[in-house]
Amino acid sequence: MKTQEQQHLGIVDGLLMQMFGRPKGLLGRLGGIILARTKRDFTQWVIPLLEIQPDSKVLEVGFGPGVAIQILAATASTGSVVGVDYSQEMVEQATTRNAKAIAKRCLEQVAAGIVQLHYGSVEKLPFADDIFDRSLAINSMQVWPDGMAGLREIRRVMAGGGKIALAFTSAAGQSSTGLTEMLTAAGFIDAHLVKTEQGFCVLAIK
Numbered sequence: 164m165k166t167q168e169q170q171h172l173g174i175v176d177g178l179l180m181q182m183f184g185r186p187k188g189l190l191g192r193l194g195g196i197i198l199a200r201t202k203r204d205f206t207q208w209v210i211p212l213l214e215i216q217p218d219s220k221v222l223e224v225g226f227g228p229g230v231a232i233q234i235l236a237a238t239a240s241t242g243s244v245v246g247v248d249y250s251q252e253m254v255e256q257a258t259t260r261n262a263k264a265i266a267k268r269c270l271e272q273v274a275a276g277i278v279q280l281h282y283g284s285v286e287k288l289p290f291a292d293d294i295f296d297r298s299l300a301i302n303s304m305q306v307w308p309d310g311m312a313g314l315r316e317i318r319r320v321m322a323g324g325g326k327i328a329l330a331f332t333s334a335a336g337q338s339s340t341g342l343t344e345m346l347t348a349a350g351f352i353d354a355h356l357v358k359t360e361q362g363f364c365v366l367a368i369k
Contacts, residue, residue: 244279296324
């Protein structure tokens with residue numbers, strides 16, 4: 164039988180997952196607000212590592228409250244920014260945060276430049292092969308049911324020569340050990356680690 168301490172830790176872990184891991188319900192909405200306020204500086208450090216061009220086609224997996232989507236939409240100004248998140252609450256928050264960018268691009272009818280946010284899982288991305296030339300996941304991979312399956316699926320939808328960034332803040336609880344090896348095993352090349360005081364990022368090429 165579980166001890167009282169173990170039961171308590173299990174409850175805490177469950178609450179944290181609802182807030183930050185796979186946000187759900189009222190706690191998930193609250194978690195999204197907290198993430199939007201606390202993760203922006205780290206996100207602004209990560210995105211330039213991808214060397215995004217104005218016409219880049221970018222995929223973000225686990226976009227949360229949509230802070231990175233907002234930055235990416237301005238950076239890939241004539242390209243496309245597409246996000247997938249397993250939390251319906253985060254899809255709603257990110258859509259609200261990026262409503263102007265979504266509406267503006269749709270009005271301009273820039274087919275390649277429409278911001279699209281999808282509810283879905285990394286293990287089954289709703290896209291054809293070889294589409295994106297950049298992909299990003301911040302504080303996301305540690306809650307994927309199958310990390311290797313997720314990486315292989317991201318690689319499938321990336322174009323040859325595309326660049327991927329897996330980034331984690333210090334609060335994510337993710338170790339950097341073995342991540343470059345995982346990317347290599349998933350079929351990526353030139354996997355390497357970059358660190359900052361706030362966390363770290365692993366970069367690789369398809």
